[in-house]
Amino acid sequence: xxxxxxxxxxxxxxxxxxxxxxxxxxxxxxxxxxxxxxxxxxxxxxxxxxxxxxxxxxxxxxxxxxxxxxxxxxxxxxxxxxxxxxxxxxxxxxxxxxxxxxxxxxxxx
Amino acid sequence: xxxxxxxxxxxxxxxxxxxxxxxxxxxxxxxxxxxxxxxxxxxxxxxxxxxxxxxxxxxxxxxxxxxxxxxxxxxxxxxxxxxxxxxxxxxxxxxxxxxxxxxxxxxxx
DNA sequence: CAACTATATGACTATTTACTCATATAGTAA
DNA sequence: TTACTATATGAGTAAATAGTCATATAGTTG
Numbered sequence: 001x002x003x004x005x006x007x008x009x010x011x012x013x014x015x016x017x018x019x020x021x022x023x024x025x026x027x028x029x030x031x032x033x034x035x036x037x038x039x040x041x042x043x044x045x046x047x048x049x050x051x052x053x054x055x056x057x058x059x060x061x062x063x064x065x066x067x068x069x070x071x072x073x074x075x076x077x078x079x080x081x082x083x084x085x086x087x088x089x090x091x092x093x094x095x096x097x098x099x100x101x102x103x104x105x106x107x108x109x
Numbered sequence: 110x111x112x113x114x115x116x117x118x119x120x121x122x123x124x125x126x127x128x129x130x131x132x133x134x135x136x137x138x139x140x141x142x143x144x145x146x147x148x149x150x151x152x153x154x155x156x157x158x159x160x161x162x163x164x165x166x167x168x169x170x171x172x173x174x175x176x177x178x179x180x181x182x183x184x185x186x187x188x189x190x191x192x193x194x195x196x197x198x199x200x201x202x203x204x205x206x207x208x209x210x211x212x213x214x215x216x217x218x
Numbered sequence: 219c220a221a222c223t224a225t226a227t228g229a230c231t232a233t234t235t236a237c238t239c240a241t242a243t244a245g246t247a248a
Numbered sequence: 249t250t251a252c253t254a255t256a257t258g259a260g261t262a263a264a265t266a267g268t269c270a271t272a273t274a275g276t277t278g
Contacts, residue, residue, distance in 0.1 A: 023122075026126070040254065059235095070245090094190045098190060160225085
């Protein structure tokens with residue numbers, strides 16, 4: 001792969017990663033793990049203002065991470081490409097590994 | 110898991126994800142995939158100013174994604190928890206899936 | 219020692235992000 | 249029709265982020 005091509009890939013990867021690089025948006029991903037939900041229920045789960053949640057959701061749709069459909073008054077959001085969920089397993093692995101290192105350090109004192 | 114515990118996890122996950130949610134930092138991770146490198150070589154690879162690269166590297170160390178050691182004049186950086194690299198496979202999967210959908214759309218026109 | 223190299227950081231600016239409040243819009247129901 | 253519900257969005261603010269340039273610091277080499 002050439003330098004320019006690589007940079008294109010890095011940019012697109014960053015777009016997607018940025019779309020989930022926020023506690024509230026991670027909470028959304030976690031909540032949508034089991035299927036689509038409306039904004040009001042998402043807002044309850046993440047415990048934030050409806051307008052704020054709506055903006056975060058729009059951002060995630062723009063990045064291609066979520067998709068939405070209208071059903072009556074409600075708008076239902078769901079994860080567009082569920083393989084992204086594996087990413088969170090990896091991150092959890094990182095946290096677990098680091099926690100274990102910390103534990104070893106603690107034990108050593 | 111309780112609400113409060115969940116939010117702690119989301120916050121820590123976000124810290125780590127944010128640390129790689131930037132094209133330059135993704136380039137760094139890609140470059141360090143095969144082992145530790147000094148700042149000057151990283152800067153060449155990512156094609157950015159030394160001072161800027163240094164700041165990005167510090168940020169990644171602070172988030173626990175990289176670690177560094179000094180060797181003579183140079184400071185060598187490496188990936189602290191290589192399991193984070195799997196995350197990029199997942200993201201690439203997402204991009205590939207989305208590209209295939211686009212292709213199907215194109216073909217249908 | 220002086221000159222040099224590699225890295226980090228202070229100070230600054232520009233941009234982006236997150237959030238809030240108020241309001242607009244679209245659909246529902248009486 | 250009016251009242252209501254769910255969502256999106258304009259306008260504004262505060263804070264965080266990314267970048268630059270100049271300079272400080274630490275180690276190396278002659």
